[in-house]
Amino acid sequence: MPDYASLSRAELARALESLDSTPVAPDELKRLLRELQRHQLELELQNRELRETHQELEESRSRYVDLYDFAPMACVSLDGRACIRELNLTGAALLQRDRTHLMGQPFTPFVDPPDLSRFLQHIRQCLSGETVSTELGLRVGKSRIVVRLHSAPFSGGEPYGHLCRTAILDITELRQMQFRLSLTERLATVGTLAAGVAHEINNPLSFLMGSIELVVRQLLRQPELGPEPLDMLIKHLTDARTGAERIRSIVRDLGTFSHSEESPLVPIDVRQVLDLSVKMAMGEIRHRARLVRDYGDVPDILADGSRLGQVFLNLLVNAAQAIPEGGAERNEIRLRTRTLDGAVVVEVQDSGNGIPRELLGRVFDPFFTTKPMGKGMGLGLSISHGLVTALGGELAVESELGRGSVFRVRLPVAPAGLAAVSSPPASERSAAQRRGRLLIVDDEPLLAQTLKMLLEPEHDITILGDARSALEHLRDGTPYDAILCDLMMKEMTGSQFYEELSRIIPEQARRIIFMTGGAFTPSARDFLVRVSNPHIIKPFRKGELDKLLIPLLQ
Known part of the structure; x- marks a missing residue:
């Protein structure tokens, strides 16, 4: 019997053709032998095809494994208990652990404790059939990193059942860069308001100094004071204290807006943040428009006060700068707060120049601005949009050329049970x-x-x-x-x-x-x-x- 296994595919095919062309043997045995040879050749061809296909699959699998293991993002598959069932080498490097030690272990010890409930909710949604994304913190060694999870469900077969396949993007540097841009824009905004802030400080400082001067003169003229001069001195000193309080308040407001650290989200009344922003922006507003507060009762929202204040400050400054100076009685900036469909809505409306229809779609783009050179970097609205989105809210604009604009901030209500805790009365303290x-x-x-x-x-x-x-x-x-x-x-x-x-x-x-x-x-x-x-x-x-x-x- 020939050794067909050593033949190439082409040689096998030719042997099969020659076998077909061999004259029919008179003897039945030769016929059976020829049939066996035919089947042997056909089986060998099929085996050769299977081996080649298997080799191609192995090479493809090897390429896939390399692509999976060395992908630029971490990839992990999690079961219903959030335990690791698959993990690429990039993921093991991100978690700073050996992959073999992580298989089968829970992922939760790596999740920053404040974000744990959100992570578990993310896994539950994914395993229920949703494709979901979320942003949270991971604790790796002694460091905290910020990641975005993109997860989709898939069947992992026995014994795992449904798994959550997750891509993990390390966005720590991106968030740090966004934070630095945000701080730069905030400080630039405060810098824009410097003249107005100086005006706000100089007024109380003037009567503070004047009141103290009056007290000194009164004491020099009348060292021994009767009841009336004493009452007058008390009035001057009271005025001086009022001026000092106003200066202190302004300086603290500046400190709030230049605060560089991220603060935890707490229940906040948007009206208080709006009023603080108005105090900061009043130097820009007072010569351009009347300010109207149309505040409706609203529940607390969950936010960082300084970041939300930056949003409102940007909107107020933009509203003021959309109105030419000198027509304060003819123009208006109106602030509205209301509750709509379970959300808190804040509107900043101005009677300024408005925005052309063809530019409306670009107002939230980074570095886009219609202001003259030196009046801004074009980051204020972009950063504000990002800050509002990060709070789970929306920032939108409506405008008509020549009739003004309305910027609308929509924010979710703080969860029940997180209402701001009020301080006990002074008598109790x-x-x-x-x-x-x-x-x-x-x-x-x-x-x-x-x-x-x-x-x-x-x-x-x-x-x-x-x-x-x-x-x-x-x-x-x-x-x-x-x-x-x-x-x-x-x-x-x-x-x-x-x-x-x-x-x-x-x-x-x-x-x-x-x-x-x-x-x-x-x-x-x-x-x-x-x-x-x-x-x-x-x-x-x-x-x-x-x-x-x-x-x-x-």
């Missing part, structure tokens, strides 16, 4: 407190002396002008009920003072109340977030400080 021993550590002597005079009627006060002296003083064993410590000092900062005191006298470190004129360095901001000690922002009223002292003096 003002629990009886004993006289305490207080240490003031501040390198600004005038402030320290002022604090001492304010607190001395009720407490025993010691002042030290730097943190090193305070450490030496505390080492001697003198205990204090509370330590009022400035955060930013020259020789030793408040945070360094806290770390050293925590090492040598931890009980005293827990009694520090930090005072700051603004934690403007990243390390100072991180420190205040990290420690549990209370802090208070200068300038502050004595009553605010008293509330922080209550727990330490019970």
Whole structure:
């Protein structure tokens, strides 16, 4: 019998053809032998085709595995318990673990705890047959990364049943870049308002200085005061305090809008955020239009106040700049709040120039602007659109050339049970407190002396002008009920003072109340977030400080 297995496909085909052309043998045995040879050749051809097909499939599978393993995005298949059933090498590298150790393990330990419920809901939706996407945080080692999950259901066969096949995109750098652009635009907006802010500060500063001058003159003229001059001095000082309060409020508003960290989402009344934005934008508005507030009752929404304030500030500045200066009585910027179909709707309407129909579709594009050079980067509306979308809302515009525009922000209502927690009444907070021993550590002597005079009627006060002296003083064993410590000092900062005191006298470190004129360095901001000690922002009223002292003096 010939060895057909060693023949090529072409040789096998030719052998089969020659077999067909062989004359019919007279003997039946030869006929049967020829039939067997025919079947052998046909089987060998089929086997050869199967082997070649199998080899092509193996090569295709190998290419697929390489594409899967080395894809630029992480890919994972999760079962109904969110356990890993498949994972490519890119996914293992993203999670910084060996792939063999991850198979069959739950994915949930990698999910940032605040996002865990959203992740599980994402898996449930996928396994129910939906193709879904969501954005959340992952904890990998000691780092937090931001990812977007794109998931689709598929059948994994036995024993897994339905699986969720998920692509994981690391968007940490993208979000950081968007955040930096957002901060740049926000600071640019605040810069645009600098003249108006200066106007707002200069007015109260003028009557603050004038009131103090009147008090000084009155005292110089009449060192011994009767009832009427005394009443007049009290009025001047009250006016001065009012001016100082207005300046403090403006500075704090600026701090809110220049705040660089992302804050957690909390229940917020949009009307309060709108009013804060109006205060910031009033320098742009007052010479162009009348401001009309048409506020309807609305429930709280879940948002970051500074980010939402940036959205409203951008819309207000754009509305003002769409109206020429000098016609304030003829023009109007109207703010509306209402509830519609289970959502909170905020409208900013202006009677300005309007937007041409052909440009309406581009107003939310990055770097698109109709303003003259130097009046903006064209990022304000684009960033605002992104911020609103990230909150699960919508930002839309309606406009007609020559008749003004309406920008409409639509935001979902905060979930039930997350209503803002109100502070207890002052009478409930003002629990009886004993006289305490207080240490003031501040390198600004005038402030320290002022604090001492304010607190001395009720407490025993010691002042030290730097943190090193305070450490030496505390080492001697003198205990204090509370330590009022400035955060930013020259020789030793408040945070360094806290770390050293925590090492040598931890009980005293827990009694520090930090005072700051603004934690403007990243390390100072991180420190205040990290420690549990209370802090208070200068300038502050004595009553605010008293509330922080209550727990330490019970």
